[in-house]
Amino acid sequence: MPGPHPGPPRIHEGVAMNRKIYTDIFSQVRERRPLVYHITNYVTVNDCANITLCAGGAPVMADAREEVEEMAGIANSLVLNIGTLNPSQVESMILAGKMANDRGIPVILDPVGAGATRLRTRSALRLLDELEIQVIKGNAGEIGILAGAEAEVRGVDTHGLTGDPISIARDFAKDRSMTVAISGSTDIITDGKKVILVGNGHPMMGSISGTGCMAASVIGVFTAVADDPLQAAAAAFAAFGIAGERAAALNGTWGPLSFKTGLFDELASLSPETLSRCAKISTK
Numbered sequence: 679m680p681g682p683h684p685g686p687p688r689i690h691e692g693v694a695m696n697r698k699i700y701t702d703i704f705s706q707v708r709e710r711r712p713l714v715y716h717i718t719n720y721v722t723v724n725d726c727a728n729i730t731l732c733a734g735g736a737p738v739m740a741d742a743r744e745e746v747e748e749m750a751g752i753a754n755s756l757v758l759n760i761g762t763l764n765p766s767q768v769e770s771m772i773l774a775g776k777m778a779n780d781r782g783i784p785v786i787l788d789p790v791g792a793g794a795t796r797l798r799t800r801s802a803l804r805l806l807d808e809l810e811i812q813v814i815k816g817n818a819g820e821i822g823i824l825a826g827a828e829a830e831v832r833g834v835d836t837h838g839l840t841g842d843p844i845s846i847a848r849d850f851a852k853d854r855s856m857t858v859a860i861s862g863s864t865d866i867i868t869d870g871k872k873v874i875l876v877g878n879g880h881p882m883m884g885s886i887s888g889t890g891c892m893a894a895s896v897i898g899v900f901t902a903v904a905d906d907p908l909q910a911a912a913a914a915f916a917a918f919g920i921a922g923e924r925a926a927a928l929n930g931t932w933g934p935l936s937f938k939t940g941l942f943d944e945l946a947s948l949s950p951e952t953l954s955r956c957a958k959i960s961t962k
Contacts, residue, residue: 711734712754716730718758750774761791813901821847844962893915900913
């Protein structure tokens with residue numbers, strides 16, 4: 679097992695939110711290349727590893743109980759994804775998450791398919807109860823179910839949420855003392871006090887599997903260098919969405935596979951200055 683990965687300096691939020699914050703966070707990502715440890719699903723594991731590299735991080739994937747604490751001991755952030763869930767994996771997530779909490783590195787939870795089965799819902803709630811989660815990222819249905827709202831989830835896709843998603847997310851974030859990030863045509867990010875909306879992205883991003891999982895990985899990269907997970911998640915959503923916009927603009931006749939290649943390429947070539955200039959970020 680290698681020695682500890684050097685921890686990147688953390689960015690402190692100013693009193694007023696401004697675009698320089700996002701530029702600074704992304705610049706630190708590219709300079710420091712944080713190590714992002716994933717316990718994730720086997721459908722999208724390779725995509726999550728590659729999108730982490732493209733964003734500027736270094737990925738590591740491992741879920742054996744015998745090594746998860748050591749992995750969490752050298753990482754700069756931890757991403758937990760329950761997309762292909764089994765009870766043994768949950769135990770590994772608990773062990774890794776507690777180590778991450780002890781070390782003070784951010785933990786990102788992607789509760790894929792929460793609400794679709796009792797196992798998924800119970801497992802996501804257990805992780806929320808037993809770990810300090812800095813950011814939970816999900817679609818409206820997944821977040822709604824875990825927040826106690828009426829929502830419908832089939833498989834890993836949401837099919838409706840009863841109520842105002844902003845209010846549901848804000849209350850959930852306040853109750854759990856964490857940042858809640860809802861992905862959608864307009865992404866919603868809140869820490870229970872502030873609400874940030876991100877309008878970047880392209881419909882083609884819904885034509886390939888795993889974009890939600892990849893978004894959680896990008897959040898893992900950005901939160902690794904920022905003290906404020908709210909700002910980090912907003913910057914991550916914007917960067918990922920801008921990459922999608924630019925990939926789609928290259929060739930309007932692209933199919934899903936070509937678009938996916940373009941998505942990786944555009945995120946890898948995205949600069950902090952372009953992120954700041956093109957981010958469609960607003961507060962509510």
